[in-house]
Amino acid sequence: MGPIASFEQRPTISVPFRFLLTAPLYGVAAGLLLAWLGADALASRWSSGALALTHLLTTGFLLQAMFGALLQFIPVAAGGNVWRPKLLVAIVHPVITTGGVLLSASLLAWHPGGLRLAAVLLALGSAGYALAIGMALVRTSATGAAVRLLRASIVALMVTVGLGVALVQTLAGPLQTPFVETANLHAAWGLAGWALLLFAGVCMYVVPMLQLTPSYPAWLGRVLAPGMLASLLGASILALWPSDFAWQGAAVGVGLLLAMVFAVTTLWLQHRRRRPRADATLYFFRSAMLSLLATGGLYALRWTWDGVQAAAPMLIGVLFLVGVLVAAINGMLYKIIPFVCALELQRQRAPSAKPSMLQFISSKAMNGQWYLHLFALALLLGSTVLPVLAQAAGLAFAASCAWLEWNLLEAVQRYRGLRGPVHAIVAVGES
Amino acid sequence: MTRLIDGREMVPPEPLELTLAALDTLPEGEEVVLLVNCHPVPLFEILRRSGSTWTETIHADGTHEIRIRRR
Numbered sequence: 456m457g458p459i460a461s462f463e464q465r466p467t468i469s470v471p472f473r474f475l476l477t478a479p480l481y482g483v484a485a486g487l488l489l490a491w492l493g494a495d496a497l498a499s500r501w502s503s504g505a506l507a508l509t510h511l512l513t514t515g516f517l518l519q520a521m522f523g524a525l526l527q528f529i530p531v532a533a534g535g536n537v538w539r540p541k542l543l544v545a546i547v548h549p550v551i552t553t554g555g556v557l558l559s560a561s562l563l564a565w566h567p568g569g570l571r572l573a574a575v576l577l578a579l580g581s582a583g584y585a586l587a588i589g590m591a592l593v594r595t596s597a598t599g600a601a602v603r604l605l606r607a608s609i610v611a612l613m614v615t616v617g618l619g620v621a622l623v624q625t626l627a628g629p630l631q632t633p634f635v636e637t638a639n640l641h642a643a644w645g646l647a648g649w650a651l652l653l654f655a656g657v658c659m660y661v662v663p664m665l666q667l668t669p670s671y672p673a674w675l676g677r678v679l680a681p682g683m684l685a686s687l688l689g690a691s692i693l694a695l696w697p698s699d700f701a702w703q704g705a706a707v708g709v710g711l712l713l714a715m716v717f718a719v720t721t722l723w724l725q726h727r728r729r730r731p732r733a734d735a736t737l738y739f740f741r742s743a744m745l746s747l748l749a750t751g752g753l754y755a756l757r758w759t760w761d762g763v764q765a766a767a768p769m770l771i772g773v774l775f776l777v778g779v780l781v782a783a784i785n786g787m788l789y790k791i792i793p794f795v796c797a798l799e800l801q802r803q804r805a806p807s808a809k810p811s812m813l814q815f816i817s818s819k820a821m822n823g824q825w826y827l828h829l830f831a832l833a834l835l836l837g838s839t840v841l842p843v844l845a846q847a848a849g850l851a852f853a854a855s856c857a858w859l860e861w862n863l864l865e866a867v868q869r870y871r872g873l874r875g876p877v878h879a880i881v882a883v884g885e886s
Numbered sequence: 887m888t889r890l891i892d893g894r895e896m897v898p899p900e901p902l903e904l905t906l907a908a909l910d911t912l913p914e915g916e917e918v919v920l921l922v923n924c925h926p927v928p929l930f931e932i933l934r935r936s937g938s939t940w941t942e943t944i945h946a947d948g949t950h951e952i953r954i955r956r957r
Contacts, residue, residue, distance in 0.1 A: 530927065531927050531928055532927070664898060665898060667895065729895060730895070730897065797899050797903075801899065801902060801928075801932065802928075802932055
């Protein structure tokens, strides 16, 4: 059989952008929901508000951004061709968008029928996407750490979705599973598996190339994906079957150690970058890595010191979701969107199109939004111990995500402005 | 004659932009030599569409040397 598709079928700009421009809107919704619910939402990780907020970020912000980023990343970085990307997005985007909203709404208002439908939509959308992306990743001739990590992240996504469906069937259906253990594993596979492995895969490629750093050490690229998967698998087996607490700690510890080594290595590489000028993506990635170190430290402390037990779950959740993943995606979006816009104009090869990536979003706007993100993160962390801050934290987070959306839309607007005259010139030239 | 673009210390897509600009004014029979640290898939896609030909050599230090000629 020949190649899956030709390069002519590489996604056009609208294909990844549909996901990428939807993602921050979920962040705005999550922030406004927190501002509306106030301190009650953060009283416990099991409260309906906390579950709705978490899933607005995970099945909304993160899923949309990661699906869009992979569609662009795989052809460019891994040389893989995704089967019928336009058709894939035309189906998957509305399905997961509806599923994400419905899941959070059903968790908030407790509607078992809505939960079941949301689970079906998210499972079908994710499975279809994982199949198409998985095939591209399996069939690409590219090798290396980034491809290995992306493959592992797709495996983790499917485990996460499977566990999520099992949880919904336990809450709103006939299935009987150990709920707390399954929920913990669902979160672990989703956050430390799917999201972190994908972020690590993108970093292995993007950090040396776009931030002009030395390459990641080869051994880290070899051990990160199998090590994280082994840690998650070990923790899953030990959590669902009666086992020694120390063994569970060891399984989790391997994953934590790998995540922290990855964070320290990235910070070290960024410190050694050859171009001294810093940009917003560097700031976002750095703050994401520092948050990852703090998350790991807090998690380790939780195993060894009872004093942090009460506040730890919410702190860890906020640090990892907003401090690590939202920041990482924010930084990624500020590279991907201008890069794709510039590349697309170059691809059209018109004489007037000599755009630079710097033209699309102003540094001032991106840096300003990073400060607002940090402010929102500080308020969110503070609100886990001082609930009175919850509403202000929600508003700040919504404002940060709205500013991100605005900046991305500005880039698209500028792309359209540059593309317009290009088409006119080409049309005149061909007449 | 050869035009050399050392893109190893540039942030993508700057090497791609410079290469395409150089190709626009490249006299017949000459070639552009691009040095980068990665396998530049987007550039190859554009070259393929425009009918340009190229060869790629990967050196021991990880440098990709791409020699491009216009058709």
